[in-house]
Amino acid sequence: MDDEELLRYSRQIMLPEVDLEGQQKLRRARVLIIGMGGLGSPVAMYLAAAGVGHLVIVDFDTVQLSNLQRQIVHGMAGIGRLKVESARDTLLALNPLVRVTAIAHALAGDTLLEQVRLADVVVDACDNLATRFAVNEACVRAQIPLVSGAAIRMEGQVLVYRPEQADAPCYRCLYRSDEEISETCSQSGVLAPLLGIIGSIQAVEALKLLIGIGETLTGRLLLLDALALEWHCVTIKKNPLCPVCGAGRHPHA
Numbered sequence: 001m002d003d004e005e006l007l008r009y010s011r012q013i014m015l016p017e018v019d020l021e022g023q024q025k026l027r028r029a030r031v032l033i034i035g036m037g038g039l040g041s042p043v044a045m046y047l048a049a050a051g052v053g054h055l056v057i058v059d060f061d062t063v064q065l066s067n068l069q070r071q072i073v074h075g076m077a078g079i080g081r082l083k084v085e086s087a088r089d090t091l092l093a094l095n096p097l098v099r100v101t102a103i104a105h106a107l108a109g110d111t112l113l114e115q116v117r118l119a120d121v122v123v124d125a126c127d128n129l130a131t132r133f134a135v136n137e138a139c140v141r142a143q144i145p146l147v148s149g150a151a152i153r154m155e156g157q158v159l160v161y162r163p164e165q166a167d168a169p170c171y172r173c174l175y176r177s178d179e180e181i182s183e184t185c186s187q188s189g190v191l192a193p194l195l196g197i198i199g200s201i202q203a204v205e206a207l208k209l210l211i212g213i214g215e216t217l218t219g220r221l222l223l224l225d226a227l228a229l230e231w232h233c234v235t236i237k238k239n240p241l242c243p244v245c246g247a248g249r250h251p252h253a
Helices: 003-008 019-028 038-049 065-069 084-096 109-118 129-142 192-211
Strands: 030-034 054-058 099-103 122-125 148-154 155-161 220-224 230-235
Touching: 019 192, 030 038, 030 109, 038 084, 038 192, 084 099, 099 129, 099 148, 109 129, 122 129, 122 192, 129 148, 129 192, 148 192, 155 192, 192 220, 192 230
Parallel strands: 030 054, 030 122, 054 099, 122 148
Antiparallel strands: 148 155, 155 220, 220 230
C-alpha cells in the first residue's frame, strides 16, 4: 500500500478494529451490488470511498429526472444514460484506486449464480421481491454473505445472511410468500434521506463482513420508522422448512 493510499484511508486505518490489515482486506475484496438506485447509490459510494478494491454494479435501467431526488450517485448529466455507466463514472471520480465493473443487464439463473460465487459479499439494493428472492437463493447456494436492504415511504429495513452460521436465517425465512409484491417507490413514494440511511447501514454491514469485525445483523431485522424516528430490532429464526435454506436444500456449491 503506497503513501497515497495510506493518506486516503488514514482515518479508517487508525481504527484499531480496522488497522492496516483490515484496509488490505478491503483492497482485495470484491462486492456485488444489485441495483444502482436509491439504496445502491450510497452503498456503492461509501464502499468505493472506503477502498473496497472491486465493485461489480448491476442495473439494466437508465437515469430519469425523477431518480435524482434520491439516487445520489447520478446527476443531471447522467439523464438518459445507463445507470451503471453513470454510477461507474461517479465512483471512479470519487476514488480512482478502485475497480468498477458495470453490468447493464439483469442477472438470473446461472449468470447470477456465477457473479455471486465470485463475490466476497453481495449487497441487495434492488426494488422488487422477485429479484430479492433470486439473489437470496443464489447466495444460499454459493454460500456467500448477503446484505439485504429495503425502503419505501418512510420505512426501511436491513437484514444480513451469513452462510457460515448454521442457524442463520435467509431472506426467504422472513418472507415466505411466492406472490410478487408490486408496491414500489414509484407508486408509493419515498423520503430521499431514508434511502441514504438504509444504504449507509448496508455499507457498514458489508465492511464489517469483509474485515471480519463486530456483530452483524445476522438473524436480526433492523427496522426504521423515519416519521417517528424509531428503531426496532426483531429476531428472525431460521425456518427449518424454508424452501431455500431449510434442511436438505442447496448443499454447498
